[in-house]
Amino acid sequence: MINILDCKITPELVASHGMKPEEYDQLLVMLNREPTITELGIFSVMWSEHCSYKSSRVLLKTLPTEGSCVIQGPGENAGVVDIGDGDCIVFKMESHNHPSYIEPFQGAATGVGGIMRDIFTMGARPIANLNALRFGDPKHPETRRLLSGVVAGIANYGNSVGVPTVGGETDFDSAYNNNILVNVMCIGLAKTEKIFYSAAKGTGLPVIYVGSKTGRDGIHGATMASKEFSFDSQEKLATVQVGDPFAEKLLIEACLELMAGDVILAIQDMGAAGLTSSTSEMADKGGVGIELNLDNVPQRESDMTAYEMMLSESQERMLMVLKPGCESSAEKIFKKWGLDFAIIGYTTDSDRLVVKHNGEVHADIPVAMLVKAAPLYKRPWIETSKPEFIPTSTISTPSNTIESLKLILSHPQGCSRRWIWEQYDHMVMGDTLSRPGGDAAVVRVHGRDKAVAACCDVTPRYVLADPYMGTKQAVAECWRNLISVGADPLAITNNLNFGSPERKDIMGQIVSSVSGMGEACRALDFPVVSGNVSLYNETENQAIPPTPTVGGLGVLRRIDHMVNLAFKEEGNVILLLGPETGHLNQSLYQQIIIGSLSGEPPPIDLLEERRTGDFVRKLINSKKVFAVHDVSDGGLLVSISEMSLAGGKGANLLEYNGNLSTQGVWFGEDQSRYIIEISSVDSHAIIKSAEEAGVKSRVIGHVCGLTLMVGNEKIALEELRMVHEKWFSEYMN
Amino acid sequence: MNVCVIIFPGSNCDRDIKLALQKTAGFKVTMVWHGDSEVPKCDAIILPGGFSFGDYLRCGAIAARTPIMRCVVEKAKSGVPVLGVCNGFQILCELGLLPGSLMRNSRMLFVCRDVYLKVENTDTPFTGSFEKGDVISIPVAHHDGNFFAMQDTLNRLEGEGLVVLRYSDEAGAITSLANPNGAQRNIAGICSSNGRVVGMMPHPERACEMVLGNTDGKLFFKSLKSALTV
Numbered sequence: 001m002i003n004i005l006d007c008k009i010t011p012e013l014v015a016s017h018g019m020k021p022e023e024y025d026q027l028l029v030m031l032n033r034e035p036t037i038t039e040l041g042i043f044s045v046m047w048s049e050h051c052s053y054k055s056s057r058v059l060l061k062t063l064p065t066e067g068s069c070v071i072q073g074p075g076e077n078a079g080v081v082d083i084g085d086g087d088c089i090v091f092k093m094e095s096h097n098h099p100s101y102i103e104p105f106q107g108a109a110t111g112v113g114g115i116m117r118d119i120f121t122m123g124a125r126p127i128a129n130l131n132a133l134r135f136g137d138p139k140h141p142e143t144r145r146l147l148s149g150v151v152a153g154i155a156n157y158g159n160s161v162g163v164p165t166v167g168g169e170t171d172f173d174s175a176y177n178n179n180i181l182v183n184v185m186c187i188g189l190a191k192t193e194k195i196f197y198s199a200a201k202g203t204g205l206p207v208i209y210v211g212s213k214t215g216r217d218g219i220h221g222a223t224m225a226s227k228e229f230s231f232d233s234q235e236k237l238a239t240v241q242v243g244d245p246f247a248e249k250l251l252i253e254a255c256l257e258l259m260a261g262d263v264i265l266a267i268q269d270m271g272a273a274g275l276t277s278s279t280s281e282m283a284d285k286g287g288v289g290i291e292l293n294l295d296n297v298p299q300r301e302s303d304m305t306a307y308e309m310m311l312s313e314s315q316e317r318m319l320m321v322l323k324p325g326c327e328s329s330a331e332k333i334f335k336k337w338g339l340d341f342a343i344i345g346y347t348t349d350s351d352r353l354v355v356k357h358n359g360e361v362h363a364d365i366p367v368a369m370l371v372k373a374a375p376l377y378k379r380p381w382i383e384t385s386k387p388e389f390i391p392t393s394t395i396s397t398p399s400n401t402i403e404s405l406k407l408i409l410s411h412p413q414g415c416s417r418r419w420i421w422e423q424y425d426h427m428v429m430g431d432t433l434s435r436p437g438g439d440a441a442v443v444r445v446h447g448r449d450k451a452v453a454a455c456c457d458v459t460p461r462y463v464l465a466d467p468y469m470g471t472k473q474a475v476a477e478c479w480r481n482l483i484s485v486g487a488d489p490l491a492i493t494n495n496l497n498f499g500s501p502e503r504k505d506i507m508g509q510i511v512s513s514v515s516g517m518g519e520a521c522r523a524l525d526f527p528v529v530s531g532n533v534s535l536y537n538e539t540e541n542q543a544i545p546p547t548p549t550v551g552g553l554g555v556l557r558r559i560d561h562m563v564n565l566a567f568k569e570e571g572n573v574i575l576l577l578g579p580e581t582g583h584l585n586q587s588l589y590q591q592i593i594i595g596s597l598s599g600e601p602p603p604i605d606l607l608e609e610r611r612t613g614d615f616v617r618k619l620i621n622s623k624k625v626f627a628v629h630d631v632s633d634g635g636l637l638v639s640i641s642e643m644s645l646a647g648g649k650g651a652n653l654l655e656y657n658g659n660l661s662t663q664g665v666w667f668g669e670d671q672s673r674y675i676i677e678i679s680s681v682d683s684h685a686i687i688k689s690a691e692e693a694g695v696k697s698r699v700i701g702h703v704c705g706l707t708l709m710v711g712n713e714k715i716a717l718e719e720l721r722m723v724h725e726k727w728f729s730e731y732m733n
Numbered sequence: 734m735n736v737c738v739i740i741f742p743g744s745n746c747d748r749d750i751k752l753a754l755q756k757t758a759g760f761k762v763t764m765v766w767h768g769d770s771e772v773p774k775c776d777a778i779i780l781p782g783g784f785s786f787g788d789y790l791r792c793g794a795i796a797a798r799t800p801i802m803r804c805v806v807e808k809a810k811s812g813v814p815v816l817g818v819c820n821g822f823q824i825l826c827e828l829g830l831l832p833g834s835l836m837r838n839s840r841m842l843f844v845c846r847d848v849y850l851k852v853e854n855t856d857t858p859f860t861g862s863f864e865k866g867d868v869i870s871i872p873v874a875h876h877d878g879n880f881f882a883m884q885d886t887l888n889r890l891e892g893e894g895l896v897v898l899r900y901s902d903e904a905g906a907i908t909s910l911a912n913p914n915g916a917q918r919n920i921a922g923i924c925s926s927n928g929r930v931v932g933m934m935p936h937p938e939r940a941c942e943m944v945l946g947n948t949d950g951k952l953f954f955k956s957l958k959s960a961l962t963v
Binding site: 152156159245249250338421422423424427429431559 | 939
């Protein structure tokens with residue numbers, strides 16, 4: 001019998017579950033009766049934006065998800081790409097924005113824990129973490145607290161589990177004041193013949209719960225992530241989960257030990273919407289039903305109801321279906337690691353999710369209703385209007401190039417992020433070949449002469465100005481960063497952070513952004529294999545800038561293909577490859593020196609991007625290149641400064657005598673560009689071959705001394721370093 | 734030659750140090766579970782870095798009370814060389830095999846970076862191949878590496894020459910700027926009175942390959958090899 005608690009299902013109760021009246025009507029029609037409170041809870045999380053992707057599913061289908069390297073595209077816990085020799089990489093990015101705003105330490109920590117579980121669920125050992133963080137104005141009273149909490153949370157979790165945090169990016173913008181973004185990415189290494197999936201095929205099989213006990217934490221996290229914020233969101237503290245990296249470490253070791261054998265049929269982590277989502281997904285993919293007996297769920301607190309257990313988001317838990325007869329050998333492994341192991345149900349041939357507790361049925365729902373029949377919206381949208389261009393001639397700009405450089409490098413947007421990444425253990429596991437601070441992190445494939453490269457990129461100010469072009473740029477920059485370390489770019493994961501899709505202008509951003517992403521991915525053979533959508537990132541009607549974070553993955557077939565950005569040898573030639581138009585609109589220069597952003601973001605010609613990137617890649621593999629760096633935020637001179645600082649070597653740059661403005665040349669953010677360091681002996685031949693390949697090039701200067709010289713202006717490297725390093729630690733102290 | 738590495742739940746540098754022992758000095762390495770009561774016959778014991786038992790209670794406190802530790806203490810007392818790195822150092826202090834304790838870093842933040850170290854004691858089985866006064870570079874990665882002991886203990890350590898490593902600048906000067914965690918007297922590593930038990934916060938196993946940045950860590954394992962070969 002269905003247990004109807006005293007709790008009456010009122011319109012208010014439905015609304016408090018984040019469910020629209022018309023969605024509830026749809027539910028009533030499907031179920032043909034009033035739901036129990038537990039059922040209402042289950043529907044509310046499964047039909048939430050976070051779990052159902054109801055506003056974005058239609059659009060996401062347009063993204064390219066196939067390629068020669070793709071083993072598993074979107075739809076599983078994470079994407080899988082082949083890196084040869086029987087090895088594959090499992091990777092994904094996910095947001096933990098709202099929890100991190102409410103409780104930065106735990107919010108960010110459990111974000112890291114959650115994304116790692118997505119990875120090792122598939123049989124991969126996590127080998128690297130990255131993150132993309134967006135905070136409000138540094139002057140906002142909450143920013144320091146949020147920043148220090150988020151960084152400490154990420155550090156605490158990743159360091160303790162023993163997975164290096166190797167890279168990422170951090171931005172400040174007042175538009176994130178009340179809605180910070182915490183996007184975390186994890187990369188794992190697996191064997192191609194040992195990938196584990198979540199489809200629970202076969203009936204009468206035991207459904208096993210392993211990991212930590214279930215408590216009342218995180219109830220309704222997924223629903224919270226699917227709503228706008230209000231200033232009373234601080235009261236939502238109880239919806240934030242609490243992480244235990246120690247339990248996660250044990251869970252990783254126990255799961256990988258179990259996976260080494262041949263006993264698991266299906267496995268799924270309990271992430272957002274905990275037991276509800278994991279059982280529904282496993283049943284739906286396997287085409288079976290699942291009957292749960294919640295009496296057997298390991299519980300941290302007494303007297304938990306079925307509703308609470310089904311909606312709890314307690315961390316460090318997994319669900320799996322084992323081959324019959326393997327229960328006791330599996331249990332032994334989990335006991336050794338001090339983890340709970342319980343049979344909480346069986347697969348059935350009923351195609352229904354049945355939840356029993358204390359001898360009563362609390363839910364009995366056809367699985368398809370929860371997953372395939374979830375609402376789907378094609379929301380109305382309007383195109384983003386092109387931003388107005390304010391001619392720079394009306395604004396006085398400093399003529400001193402070095403002064404401008406110093407202002408950019410010491411600005412919160414342009415300064416060193418050392419304060420952050422020194423808190424991350426970026427070396428544990430002994431395979432970090434390129435530490436944070438470069439274009440992309442490079443991590444060796446353990447025990448092999450090859451490596452993978454990874455990075456996170458997006459420039460929200462470009463995307464805000466033009467969602468289509470700005471998102472193309474994010475994909476292209478990510479691709480370029482992988483090329484810059486000597487990798488062959490393979491595939492991406494994404495994290496689409498936007499405001500409310502119920503607003504036409506925001507939906508317009510989403511539509512254009514996904515379209516730009518698709519186009520760039522197709523042009524660069526850079527398929528999307530996994531991702532996450534985070535909508536409703538707004539507080540009191542103030543939406544965040546559209547932030548489609550792109551997480552890229554590449555492979556270095558040999559370790560000696562690796563190159564970094566540090567200048568190496570006195571006298572070497574510094575060569576710029578790629579177009580030069582002096583595009584200052586939407587640049588850091590415009591933001592920091594001129595004081596306001598205007599105009600369109602730099603355009604991208606994807607054919608040129610591809611051509612230039614392929615040329616650089618060939619050049620790197622021919623070992624003719626000493627250092628490579630892409631030109632991005634801040635433009636040419638900022639990139640050269642970074643190369644100088646990384647190598648501890650100065651540069652003598654030629655005075656620019658062309659037709660473009662000096663500021664445009666040094667600080668313009670034209671795309672598809674690289675700076676390379678080559679020997680003077682090779683320079684002539686390289687310039688010639690660039691020309692033959694249709695790649696523009698210009699000699700910028702040469703590596704020289706301990707000073708950065710631009711025409712007749714100069715600055716000592718030591719001063720430049722101080723300028724670059726100063727802001728962050730002073731701000732945080 | 735066999736070296737035992739003790740694994741606790743939460744250890745995370747066990748694999749790294751196993752590789753360093755094998756690759757730099759050709760040791761046979763046996764991984765030993767904390768729940769065992771016996772350490773197999775071996776020539777040296779390593780307590781690796783990590784977060785044993787999640788650093789709950791105090792760093793190293795629970796690990797120090799695991800079944801295997803009785804045997805580790807016995808072996809140490811009989812002269813078997815024991816090295817504790819990072820969390821291993823914390824465990825050695827909790828065990829009482831080394832004096833003092835490791836407190837939270839003075840800046841209250843986790844710190845992961847290369848540091849310079851001055852080698853001051855070359856009479857231990859792990860530092861014999863260094864020259865006294867050598868300045869080396871090795872990474873640290875810890876939240877609780879701020880070495881603390883009472884003044885008389887510190888004076889005894891100094892008096893008996895039991896300070897093995899000190900944080901220094903590139904030229905070997907012991908400055909507060911070179912100190913990453915606020916450790917008293919810039920102490921990064923110490924040894925027992927007989928020199929057989931060494932604890933250090935920096936991670937030598939992370940500095941054994943040029944492709945990872947540097948190779949100054951190799952000499953710790955090569956020293957052990959030489960010490961055991963004599």
